[in-house]
Amino acid sequence: MTDRRDTRAFKKRASKAQKKGDMQAAALAWREVVKAAPAVSANWASLGAAESNRQNFQASAQAYRRGFELDPENADALAGYAGAMAALGNFDEALRACEAALETAPDHKNAFSVGAIAAQNLRQWSSMAAMARKRLGVKPEDADALKSLANAQFESGEFDAACAAYLKVVENAPKDAAAWVTYARLCLGAFNYEEGLRALDKAHEMASPTAQSFYTQGRLQMIMGDLEEAARSSRAAIDADRYFAPAYCQFVTLRKGKVDDEIKASIERLKNDARLPGEHRASLNFALGDILFAAENYPEAMASFEEANAITRKNLANEGRQYDRSHAEAEFNLMTTFCSLQPAPFVEESDEPKPIFIIGMPRSGTTLLQSILAAHPEVEGAGELNGIAEAQHDITQWALQNRGASFADYPQDRLRKWRGQYLGELRHMRAAKFIVDKQPLNFRSSALIKTLFPSAPIIHTRRNPVKTGFSIYRNDFAKAWPYAVSMSDIAHYYGVYALWSAAEIPKGSLFQYESLIVDFESEARRLLQHCGLDWDERCLSFHQNDGPVATFSATQVREPLRKSQSDIAALLGDFIAPLVDGLREANVDLKTGAPLERRWPLN
Known part of the structure; x- marks a missing residue:
């Protein structure tokens, strides 16, 4: 039988040692406690804390582990173990322990804090968001949880949601200049520039x-x-x-x-x-x-x-x-078959915003075409909106779950919902009759666009694929485009895009970037005519337009077009051989980017 007087004496000794800063003596005292009472989970957790305080994280982790083995619901032991594992660089184990601790005690602050650090290091944004929501379920105004949720949403590309989460932070701490700056940065991601400027002005009013x-x-x-x-x-x-x-x-x-x-x-x-x-x-x-x-x-x-x-x-x-090549190929096969039968197009109302869709690979001239159109007084450039891509993802998932069905079978109420959401997104823009959406992913969505907005112009821009691919490779595109980190993957994705363009994109919508450079005015006139717009001379001076541009081309479209174009393939030679070889394998014309005969066994 344990002598409680002995454990009380050792605990008292440990407490005195900790107050004096003698962490070694404190750890030794707690070791005597667990020796006398080895079946008490809390004692092992206290030993873990003492070992952690003296930076002995291996011993700390062992003690904490024994604590939650004795009592799986000991959140202190789980969180302490997570902290020790994080200190040892094992963020996977740390994150698992924190998630277990929060299942037991959703309001455990240390478990949440360590879990957020582990998720950040692992870039596990869904786990970070889940932990934040769990904590907000019991502490709805917790600033750390709101910040972590906003961070996870921002990193996942959910920019509007990130802004909404972080707005609660600044509303609860309106005098925090740093928080207003962070909110302004999130507003940039959501293309809400006026709100970003407002937030930045507030921050500068409060502090240098x-x-x-x-x-x-x-x-x-x-x-x-x-x-x-x-x-x-x-x-x-x-x-x-x-x-x-x-x-x-x-x-x-x-x-x-x-x-x-x-x-x-x-x-x-x-x-x-x-x-x-x-x-x-x-x-x-x-x-x-x-x-x-x-x-x-x-x-x-x-x-x-x-x-x-x-x-x-x-x-x-x-x-x-x-990037998963087989997944990209399978999606093409699935959706081209799925879209062989399409639902009846919606009837458009006269007072609705009129979208114009520019589609094509990134770095193929989408920003240039948007800038030409946005120089027209009836047109607003909205950048890269996510509404159609989100609807396309939902349709693809439905097609996977309903093999053998066609697009004509997709629920009408869901189509109506996506259409309404997209129109709501357009109505947030400044008043304009036409609004340009240049989301590159929309090249997969011609059937969806023609269903939701049957009169909307679709503009397909294409550029020399070697220049396009190299431009992708040299820019930090990976958050949106995982294929961008490998020249051979860029070439593969270009090949898939080329097949989509041949199968789905309306004929007569193509604008070749090189033709635009050589004969700018003629192509600009054709572009406006394609969109049903009257000619306006201001479109020739697109670089003088003061509308916002939030892409990698933001600096380039502020200058007049340059007709001289370098030969990247000749300039870089073997350095870009994987890109050139991959494009050849994909059977893409190396000059124009046009698809040649279908070569791949896209199964």
């Missing part, structure tokens, strides 16, 4: 600008076309914090890779700093690649682009988001 606020200000200025001010703000962000990687990347973009030696040296130093998140080191490598490419140092530029993509490949693997 920080690196983050300078950077966010620069991002807004770049989107709105004030490129010189954007460069100044980005440089100010660098001066405010020499370790703030995003500011360097933005500055390099604005200067088109032509920066001074000091900036280049800082990027070279920071890109190897293990303390920075992987996505920041990847972005710095992309920026360094741009600097070297502008200096015509192509071998080192390509090495930097490859290092950037290697880091990103690792991040995608951690998130379970690698």
Whole structure:
């Protein structure tokens, strides 16, 4: 039988040692406690805490583990074990323990905090969101949970939801300047620029600008076309914090890779700093690649682009988001058969916003075409909206669950819901008769578009596939496009896109980028005629339009078109051989990007 006086004496000794800061003595005292009372879960948890306090995380983890083995509902032991495992770098085990702790005690603060850190390191955004929602279920106004939920939603591309979650943070702490800056940054992701500017103004009213606020200000200025001010703000962000990687990347973009030696040296130093998140080191490598490419140092530029993509490949693997070739091929086979029979098109109302859809591969000229159209007084450019892509995903899932059915069988009420949601998204834009959606993923959705909006113009833009593929490879596209980290995967995806374009995209909708460059006015007139718009001379000066542009082409479309185009294949040779070889294998015309005869056994 345990002598309770003995355990009380050792506990008292441990408490005194902890107050004095003698963690070794405290741990020794707790070891005597568990020796005397080995079946008490709480005692093992206290030993785990003592070992953790003296940085002995292996011993701490063992003690905590014994604690929750004795009592699986001991949330303190589970959370403590998670903290020890996180300190040892085992974030997978840490996350599992935190999720178990929160099942037992949803309001356990330490379990949530460690779980959020583990999920962040693993880039497990769905797990982070689930833990945040569990905590918010018992503490609806918890700032840390709201911030984690917004972070997870933002990283998952759910920008509107992220803004809604973080708005509650600033509403509960209206004097927190840093929170307003973060909210402004989230608004950028949601294309809500006016709200972002409002949030940034509030932050600057409360406190001096920080690196983050300078950077966010620069991002807004770049989107709105004030490129010189954007460069100044980005440089100010660098001066405010020499370790703030995003500011360097933005500055390099604005200067088109032509920066001074000091900036280049800082990027070279920071890109190897293990303390920075992987996505920041990847972005710095992309920026360094741009600097070297502008200096015509192509071998080192390509090495930097490859290092950037290697880091990103690792991040995608951690998130379970690698590009799956067989999945892309299977989706094409499934949906082209599924869409052979289509539902009756909706009847459009005269007072509805009129969408114009620009589709094609990223970096193929979609932003240029949007800018030409948005220079027209009746047109607003909305950028890359997600509404059609979300509906397409739902339809694809339904097709998978209902093998043998066709698009004509898809529930009408769901089509009506997607149509209503998309129109609601358009109505958030500034008043304009026509609104341009240039979401590249919509090349898979011609049948859906023709059903929901039968009179909507569809514009298919295509560009030399080698230039398109290389431009994708040298930019940080992977959050939206997992194939972007590998030249051979880019080529494969281009081949799938080419098959979609041949099978689904309406004839007569094609605008070849190279033709636009050679005969700009004639092609611009054809573009407006295709959309049912009267000619307007302002479309020839699209680069002077002050509308927002939030894509990688934001700086390029603020300048007149340049007719001279470099031959990337001749310039880079063997460096892009995997891309060129992959395009040949996909049977894509290397000059135009047009699909040749179908070669792949797309099963």
